[in-house]
Amino acid sequence: MANPWAGEVEIRLDGEPHVAKLTLGALAELEAGLGASSLVELVERFETGRFSSRDVLMVIVAGLRGGGWKGRAEDLMSVEIGAGPVEAARLAAVLLARAFALPEAE
Known part of the structure; x- marks a missing residue:
């Protein structure tokens, strides 16, 4: 399970x-x-x-690799990412937003 407070996003590859x-x-x-x-x-x-x-594909690949995935962009060419291209673009945008979000004040 991804932790949004740690900048993580769950991405489904072929489910x-x-x-x-x-x-x-x-x-x-x-x-x-x-x-x-x-x-x-x-x-x-x-x-x-x-x-x-x-851009979307590269953000997804970078995020997955940052999460420990060992694949390459080529590995995603025939994989369903999320619920399709629109969802993949949304997930890429969320990844970028979470990477640059400021933590809540303690």
Whole structure:
């Protein structure tokens, strides 16, 4: 079960649940993989709806790898992610949002 307070998101691959989290290493891999000049640029793509299917896939892959998954983007080419492409895009946006959310004041 994913812990949203720890920045985790549950992503189902062909119906099987996986924990995804954008760790610092996963974020660095994501930035390099997308050729983005910064993570702010990537977040802005999602905020303005200018993201591509490749952006979504790479965010999902980075999150899954941050959660301990050992696969590659190629492994997801024939896998149903969540309930389809729209759900995958929503999960990618949630991953990004949780990665940059400030913790509640104690």
